Amino acid sequence: MENSWLLLEREVxxxxxxxxxxxxxxxxxGALRYLVGRPVRIWRQDLDAYLRSARRGGERNPEEKRRRAEAIKQAVRGSS
Known part of the structure; x- marks a missing residue:
């Protein structure tokens, strides 16, 4: 993959x-995969996968849906 598909945290x-x-x-x-380093980078495909899974009703697996929902709740709680 080419570097144009790697995003910085601020771009995400x-x-x-x-x-x-x-x-x-x-x-x-664990809701969003990333490459460890300085700066941290996130593959565009991983961001797209997160967005698909974060959509209401996007998961077919109930356990995965519950885990993603909990991760999103924690992220929102922390940003308040």
């Missing part, structure tokens, strides 16, 4: 229209 925050702190919480909760 702009796409999601949230703060970089929320993106960090999504990463740390």
């Amino acid at each position: 925050a702009e796409i999601l229209r949230c703060s970089t702190s929320t993106v960090k919480r999504l990463r740390f909760s």
Whole structure:
């Protein structure tokens, strides 16, 4: 894959229209996969997968749906 598919945390925050702190919480909760390093980078395909799974009713597996919902709740709680 080419580097244009790698996003910085601030770019992901702009796409999601949230703060970089929320993106960090999504990463740390396991809801959003990322490449460790400085700076942290997120594959566009991983962001797309997160967005598909975060959509209401997007999961077919109830356990996965519950886990994602909990990760999102924790991220939102932390950004308040």
